[in-house]
Amino acid sequence: MARIPVMAGNWKMNKTVDEAVDLVKQLKSSVSGVKDVEVVVAPPFTALYAVQREIKGSSIHLAAQTLFWEKKGAFTGEISPLMIREAGCEYVIIGHSERRQFFGETDESVNRRIKAALGQGLKPIFCIGETLKEREEGKTFSVIERQLEGGLKGFGEKEVLPIIIAYEPVWAIGTGKTATPQQAQEVHRFIREKVGRLYSKDLAEKIRIQYGGSVTPENVKGLMEQDDIDGALVGGASLKSETFSKIVRFREI
Numbered sequence: 001m002a003r004i005p006v007m008a009g010n011w012k013m014n015k016t017v018d019e020a021v022d023l024v025k026q027l028k029s030s031v032s033g034v035k036d037v038e039v040v041v042a043p044p045f046t047a048l049y050a051v052q053r054e055i056k057g058s059s060i061h062l063a064a065q066t067l068f069w070e071k072k073g074a075f076t077g078e079i080s081p082l083m084i085r086e087a088g089c090e091y092v093i094i095g096h097s098e099r100r101q102f103f104g105e106t107d108e109s110v111n112r113r114i115k116a117a118l119g120q121g122l123k124p125i126f127c128i129g130e131t132l133k134e135r136e137e138g139k140t141f142s143v144i145e146r147q148l149e150g151g152l153k154g155f156g157e158k159e160v161l162p163i164i165i166a167y168e169p170v171w172a173i174g175t176g177k178t179a180t181p182q183q184a185q186e187v188h189r190f191i192r193e194k195v196g197r198l199y200s201k202d203l204a205e206k207i208r209i210q211y212g213g214s215v216t217p218e219n220v221k222g223l224m225e226q227d228d229i230d231g232a233l234v235g236g237a238s239l240k241s242e243t244f245s246k247i248v249r250f251r252e253i
């Protein structure tokens, strides 16, 4: 079964509401007519609703960048799965390395967030990846294994199917230092095999695994040529419609 590539733009803490609407307007026209690629944008919370209104009826899907697991209550500064869904999101990024690094997220809290997202019918984009130190110490696969087992703990096969796994080596994020297609493929293969061992071969073949970390129009093709790379989670290059639409149109490069 062919997996449909999914290209997601993680805008991180960038774009005011006006800027976000401008960008998505441009994007709508620059990716129109692209077939067999799913396009997702993840604006900051403040712009979700306005972007949702703009992309209605188009083929662009909306994601939030994180969520909190409780439904409502006294959790100042947090945002619930229900609120995110109501703002028009279909996806939610969970466990991004910046959240693990700067906001204390752990495999356990990531697991709770994924559970809450699934409970509200949101599809998680579940991020994993090793740091430079871990790679240099030869721990890449054990870190990936721990993050996968921790993040997916307690879920059955049906729950895992809508999840997109994003492999983002921390050393490649925002550094301009992309993993080579071979380095990325090696880890993607490992992830798919691990999903196969945890669940089934069938699920492993179906689940989509994105690569993230300094993806650009220049390197996307080589990455997408790899058997186990099913898309990209793009930071910097997703902030301009010109570069992001080229990534979405990787087949035309």
Ligand code: 13P
Binding pocket: 010, 096, 168, 172, 173, 174, 175, 176, 212, 213, 214, 215, 233, 234, 235, 236, 237
């Ligand atoms: P960059 O594409 O800017 O390296 O960011 C990658 C990323 O963190 C996407 O989530």
